[in-house]
């Protein structure tokens with residue numbers, strides 16, 4: 423459970439730490455706003471991807487399904503700054519598919535947590551394998567990390583690309599190439 427009292431207390435301490443007046447008009451509601459914001463951006467911790475992937479539809483042909491350009495916002499666990507971009511998810515069914523919106527909902531479950539991009543990529547792939555049991559899944563995420571662009575090394579425009587494969591995608595270069603070709607279309 424997200425503890426809003428602790429978040430409010432923590433935000434007040436940060437404001438004091440940077441020398442702010444926590445009682446000035448513009449800041450008086452900020453601890454409360456941030457507590458509410460975290461129930462949204464860390465809300466995935468209280469969700470289970472299974473809830474979205476457990477409603478399935480029978481299909482006769484097991485052709486590849488690709489949902490691409492799923493925009494997401496997540497938060498990096500090292501600096502608690504946003505990273506954001508697009509996720510692309512392909513799977514080869516094993517007699518069953520999920521509703522298309524559930525693919526994006528699965529991304530949200532894992533993006534709305536403190537994350538590493540590599541871990542986000544792997545968790546999405548594992549959720550598909552564990553719940554939908556497809557023949558294979560491939561996930562690619564392209565993202566900009568604001569901890570790299572607005573602070574530290576300050577390299578605006580640099581993007582991090584992560585890819586993971588499970589099942590038949592792991593062994594088949596041909597399937598991986600099909601995924602990359604479909605992304606370009």
Ligand SMILES: Nc1nc2c(ncn2[C@@H]2O[C@H](COP(=O)(O)OP(=O)(O)OP(=O)(O)O)[C@@H](O)[C@H]2O)c(=O)[nH]1
Pocket residue numbers: 498499500537538539540567569570574575
């Ligand atoms: N692998 C990985 N690294 C990340 C991710 N998000 C942020 N990072 C990196 O986490 C690292 C943390 O490095 P540290 O040296 O502990 O922290 P820091 O002193 O703030 O590092 P700098 O960003 O280089 O200033 C940095 O290199 C970030 O670029 C991510 O999703 N995956």
Ligand SMILES: [Zn+2]
Pocket residue numbers: 498499500501502503567569570
């Ligand atoms: Zn970071």
